[in-house]
Each structure stands twice: as structure tokens, then as C-alpha cells.
Amino acid sequence: MAEASPQLQDIQDKLGAKVLSASQPQGDQVVVLDRAGLRESFRLLKEDPELGFNLLSDITAVDYWQKQEPRFEVVYQLVSLQQRRRLRVRVSVPEGDAVVDSLTPLWRGANFLEREVWDLYGIRFSDHPDLRRILLYDEFTGHPLRKDYPVNLCQPRVPERHVDGTFVDERSRNKLLRLQKTLAKKN
Amino acid sequence: MKADTPELPHEIMDLQMGPSHPATHGTIKFNLKLEGEKVLDCDVELGFLHRGFDKSCEQATWTQVIPYTDRLNYASSLINNVGYALAVEKLIGAETPPRCQYIRVIISELARLFDHLTCCGMSASELGAITVGFYMIEARELITRIIENLTGARLTVTYVRIGGLKHDLPENFAEGVTAAFTTIRKLLDDCDRLLSRNRIFLDRMANVGVISKESALDHSLTGPILRATGVDYDVRKAFPYLVYDKLDFAIPVGSRGDNYDRFLCRLGEIQESMKIVEQALRQLPVGPVWIDDRRFVLPEKEKVYGTIEGLMHHFKIIMEGIQVPAGETYSAVEGGNGELGFYIVSDGGGKPYRLRVRPPCFIAMGAFAEMIKGYMVADIVPTFGMINMIGGECDR
Secondary structure, three states: OOOOOOHHHHHHHHHHHEEEEEEEEOOOOOOEEEEOOHHHHHHHHHOOOOOOOOOOEEEEEEEHHHHHHHOOOEHHHHHHHHOOOEEEEEEEEEEOOOOEOOOOOOOHHHHHHHHHHHHHHHHEEEOOOOOOOOOOOOOOOOOOOOOOOOOOOOOOOOOOOOOOOOOHHHHHHHHHHHHHHHHHHHO | OOOOOOOOOOOOEEEEEOOOOOOOOOOOOEEEEOOOEEEEEEEOOOOOOOHHHHHHHHHOOOOHHHHHHHOOOOOOOHHHHHHHHHHHHHHOOOOHHEEEEHHHHHHHHHHHHHHHHHHHHHHHHHHOHHHHHHHHHHHHHHHHHHHHHOOOOOOOOOEEOOOEEOOOOOOOOHHHHHHEEEEHHHHHHHHHHOOOOOHHHHHHOOOOOOHHHHHHHHOOOOHHHOOOOOOOOOOHOOOOOOOOHHEEEEEOOOOOOHHHHHHHHHHHHHHHHHHHHHHHHHHOOOOOOOOOOOOOOOOOHHHHHHHHHHHHHHHHHHHHOOOOEEHHHHHHOOOOOOEEEEEEEEOOOOOEEEEEEEEEEEEEEOOOHHHHHOOEEEHHHHHHHHOOOOOOOOOO
């Protein structure tokens, strides 16, 4: 059961056993929530009239590779405009089953943020409507913010994608073919 | 439609706008689905300026990250510096002296002026009001000169340090600011006369890119876009940091959530920012600008070159970096485009274990499709302009 923390007592009362722990480092309010039934926990945080955390400020992740188990932690920043209060929610995610409930049904703003976490960390969000890479390109392999991704790793240039119905200049196509030939020679 | 009018042929057209388009000042691509000129759907493709900010920060010491933060939103690099320094100081548990806090408020507001003048001026000139564009760039140039006089650089300033500032304000700083503000106010009056009742400008801006209050909150929007819908959420008032609670200023709020309200919010904030700077300069206390903690502050040059202890001290801070205690924290400031948050995790070493920036314009681009659906292709230009997407921050 979670340790007592006076200012977080209301959240612990409402969420019950879903709160794995609660703490206040540097005056921030932090709760660690259970991964099971995460969306329902967030729905309660958002829609409860007394809590009212209606603004999802940020979603990100941290990779504690070889430091702690489970390996990943997804971190949410919530703001309650009516209470003028911030809350940080952390959820542990194991490497073998890196899936978290998507919050897009609750906040549409979660769409881009979750796509970014998927892109850079490879954590999937179940029921996300459009889980594609966002900052990187589709041909990219791996997830660069993982601690085991080497910082100086180079990935090959990708050939031009053909999009139906687009006009391609003959000269630029030839230029591209030359580029591909030189790359093939180098390899 | 009359029965005998022939049905016009219409099919849905795919149009790719960008990544390099003269009307989108930034590298971004819109994959549009059009019916005639009407936008049915818009898929925003970004990441063209992605350079691995987070990963780079994990390789650098805590102090070396400061120049990286300059390159996030380069229109308000001073705010990024301040936001990052505040986050690290929160984890350290250090509070900077009052003079440092006042100077940080002053530079934040100067950066906000810079940001809003760029955004408003560029958006106006994209709609044909080139004169306004030039007037605002002239006003911005005055701010740039103040910043240059203060930091030695115009854009990538690297002025704030963890636990203090690079140096104190130069002589005659206050006089320079007062003189610049007089000219800026005159220029803004001229812009007001040129734009506020300008039919063409109003037609392009008013009731375009509308987003409701509920939808804005749903999309996690902050900053002028959220305030234009009528929500008075400003980090400076909601969660006061530095000395903002000692200063008197208002938060301009709109009501319709369209581009014109966003424009007016930004113009209002320009006026408020100038008021804040003037108040802060009047209240500016005398004293040191650095915290009194030798674990984080570089020794004076005479000590470095004159004593072995000073040399070792300097060497340790430069080579190993300052040692930030293990832990995690989130600290947010009001950036030019909204809540600029820094989430940092330290493992107790000289380098950040994880550094995350909450980028306001990345999140605003997530709501762009919602804003532009049902409007014309030409409306993309003012809507995108008022989001003020800065590639450096959006793509990191």
C-alpha cells in the first residue's frame, strides 16, 4: 500500500489500490500508478469534479536500462486549472511487453505526444488511432532515445519515395540514380 | 442549386504543401485533402529539423546543455535558458539571489517581445501587410540590440547559468531599454493604425482557424492560442516563478479563439511585457547575481590563475560538470508560445540522465488539423503564422 502523503491523500482516496506510491520530491506531487486500467485512472483524475486535472501537459518516457526493472517509465504531466495544481504520474513499463493504454480517447492532444514516445522509445499505445513515427522517417530502424542505441550510429540514406500522382522531374530522378550508384559502390 | 445547373465535377485532390514553401516559414509539410479549395483533411508531417536534442543533452554536462537550449525556440532563446536553469536549480534546491531573479524576469520579457514581434510581423507581411512586417522587424531589431549589448549575441545568447548569470547588466542598460521602448510604442501605434481596422487583414484573420475552448484544452494547447479562446491559463500567474508574483501585469484573453484574437492576445502581451520590464527595472535590487555555493559556481579568474585550489576547482567544474543530486523534477515557464516545461532526471552525475522539453509549438501543430478543417487553402498561411511554429523547438 502506498505511503501516506497529506497533499496527495485525496488522489489516493479516489484511486485506491491503483496508486502504487505517492511522493513529493522538491514540492512536486508525484504518483506512481498501476499500468492495468490506466485509462480509467486517468478518466477519474480528469472527470472527478474535485480533482479536475483537465489539461494533459506532457507525455514522455525514461529508459532506465540496466538500472532498474521494469526498464521503462512513462511520465505524464497533468494540470488542474481549477485547483491550480500540477500532478506528475509515472507508470512502469517492462521491456518485454512495452504497451500502455493510449489516452487519445480522453485527450486528443495525446495523439502527437504518444506518437513521439513510440518513435523515440518504442513503447506502444493500445487503441491509438494512428501510431506512426513522427519526428523520424518510416524507414528508420530502432528507437534512438533508448539507452542501448549508440549515439553515433549512422543509418543509410533512403531512396526517394514514390507518391501516387506526383510529378517527378526527370533530372532529379537521374541525379538520384547516380547517387544510389555511388552509394552502392561505396558499400 | 437549381436543378438545371450542371453538376460541377469534383474529386478529392491530394496536395502536398511543403516541406519548403514560401508561406510556411519553417520546414514542415502538410498533406492536404482538398475539395476545390476547401481543406477536408490535413496530415502534418514534421521532424525535418530533428537533430536529437534529447540524446545530445545526455552526452553533455549540465552546463553544456545551455547552448543547446538556445537553439530550441531561437526567437526566445533567453526564456529557454531561464527555464532550463530553473529546472536544474529546482533539483539542486538552490534559490538565486533577488537581483538575479529580477534580471531573469527582464530578459524573459525581452525574449517574449522578440518572439511576439517576429510572429505578428511575419504573419502580417505574409498577408500582404509588408509595411507592418517592416515596422515590427524594426521594433524587434531594437530588442535585438539590447540583447546584443547584454549578452554579446543576437540569437544564440547562452546568457543564463545554473545558479546565476554569465554577468551582471551592462552600464546604461535601463536607459537603453527606456529609449527602445519609446520607439517601439510609436511603431506599434503605427501598426495598430495600419491593421486594426484594415478590411483585408480582418477578412483574412477574423473567424479563421477557430478552435473552441473545450477543444483547445482537449488538444493540450497553452499560450496565446489557449488564451485566445478565453482560458486565462498563464504559467506566470497560475504557478508563479521568479518574482512574477511581485509584479503587476494583466493576461490578455480573447473570446472567439480565431486568428484575430490570437493576434490581439500577442499584441496585448507585448504591451504587458514592456510594463513588466519597466517595473522590474524600477524594483531591481542591488546585490550579487550568483548563488553562494561553490559547488556550482566557477571561481574568479584571479583565483584560477593565482592559486592551485582555484585551478583545481575550475578544472573539476569544467571537466566533470556540476554534480546534480539524483532525482527527477519538472519545471515550467511561460515561453513565447505557451508552457515551456523541462522534465529532467539526474542519476547524480555530471550529465543529465534524461532531459525532456515540453515543446509548446509541437503540441500546437497537433491541433492544426482541427483548426484548419473546413477552411480554404489560403487560410493555412495566417493560421500557421499565428501558431508561430519554430522548427528548432518543434522538431528538436
